Amino acid sequence: xxxxxxxAQIKDAAMTYKVKETLVRKKTNYQDLTxxxxxxxxxxxxxxxxxxxxxxxxxxxxxxxxxxxxxxxPNPEKVLVVGGGDGGTIREILKHSSVQKAVLCEIDAEVIxxxxxxxxxxxxxxxxxxxxxxxxxxxxxxxxxxxxxDVIIVDSTDPFGAAEGLFxxxxxxxxxxxxxxxxxxxxxxxxPFYLPDVVKRVYKDAKDVFPITKLFMAGIPTYxxxxxxxxxxxxxxxxxxxxxxxxxxxxxxYYTKKLHKACFVLPKFVxxxxx
Ligand code: SAM
Numbered sequence: 001x002x003x004x005x006x007x008a009q010i011k012d013a014a015m016t017y018k019v020k021e022t023l024v025r026k027k028t029n030y031q032d033l034t035x036x037x038x039x040x041x042x043x044x045x046x047x048x049x050x051x052x053x054x055x056x057x058x059x060x061x062x063x064x065x066x067x068x069x070x071x072x073x074p075n076p077e078k079v080l081v082v083g084g085g086d087g088g089t090i091r092e093i094l095k096h097s098s099v100q101k102a103v104l105c106e107i108d109a110e111v112i113x114x115x116x117x118x119x120x121x122x123x124x125x126x127x128x129x130x131x132x133x134x135x136x137x138x139x140x141x142x143x144x145x146x147x148x149x150d151v152i153i154v155d156s157t158d159p160f161g162a163a164e165g166l167f168x169x170x171x172x173x174x175x176x177x178x179x180x181x182x183x184x185x186x187x188x189x190x191x192p193f194y195l196p197d198v199v200k201r202v203y204k205d206a207k208d209v210f211p212i213t214k215l216f217m218a219g220i221p222t223y224x225x226x227x228x229x230x231x232x233x234x235x236x237x238x239x240x241x242x243x244x245x246x247x248x249x250x251x252x253x254y255y256t257k258k259l260h261k262a263c264f265v266l267p268k269f270v271x272x273x274x275x
Pocket of ligand 1: 030047051052053061082083084085086105106107108111136137138139155156157158162163164166188
């Protein structure tokens, strides 16, 4: 019998995936965790029934949440990831030879454990000696570390439950204090098609804190609407005007130096959210 998984992307629209095998399904202290193998996208991690990452399209998200910020900063040495327990963002960060230490602050140890077991293509860098894993709440971690990281990446679940406090002004102020002088912050900030109010609010909140605030986009097939936003706050360096010509070429499938500039060109309805 065929098995199909249905993911409600909003209240009235859903995506379905043909499932080959369910590899793990459990309740952690924080969420329902499922990893399935699908026909179209390969293995897939879901938290509370929402797709987090898939083998087929994870590179878009992980490259874009990482390389725009790390290539904009002239010398990123210490990087913090809040969330990101699948390890894809850490894998991309460690492609930058300037990085001496990448801290992963993930609230749910089970995500890391199961991704190491079932998604090795994504989690492979979590064993790297430059990666330090801290299990705990990112809000508390950021509050307790001042002036420490050159780049902070908020690779979180949607703005509900444990991740709710990771979207908004008071957290961005703490992030700013946790960053070094020329520090850069970037976060995944949802679909402007389905959640324009969230995108607009988050952008405004970041703009109230950071002298340079930019929104950029990427096309991610398995994320709601396929059209995804990232918000970046920077104390000093402008990603659109940064001279990245001398930055080493990275082994990527989506990010290019041309795209580094082009991704900030927004469709009108998205641009309107930043006014
Ligand atoms: N790429 C993903 C997306 O946009 O769907 C995010 C993937 S990653 C698995 C998200 C992680 O954020 C989850 O593992 C979740 O446990 C973690 N998380 C949520 N709230 C958190 C918090 N307050 N502190 C640290 N980690 C958190």
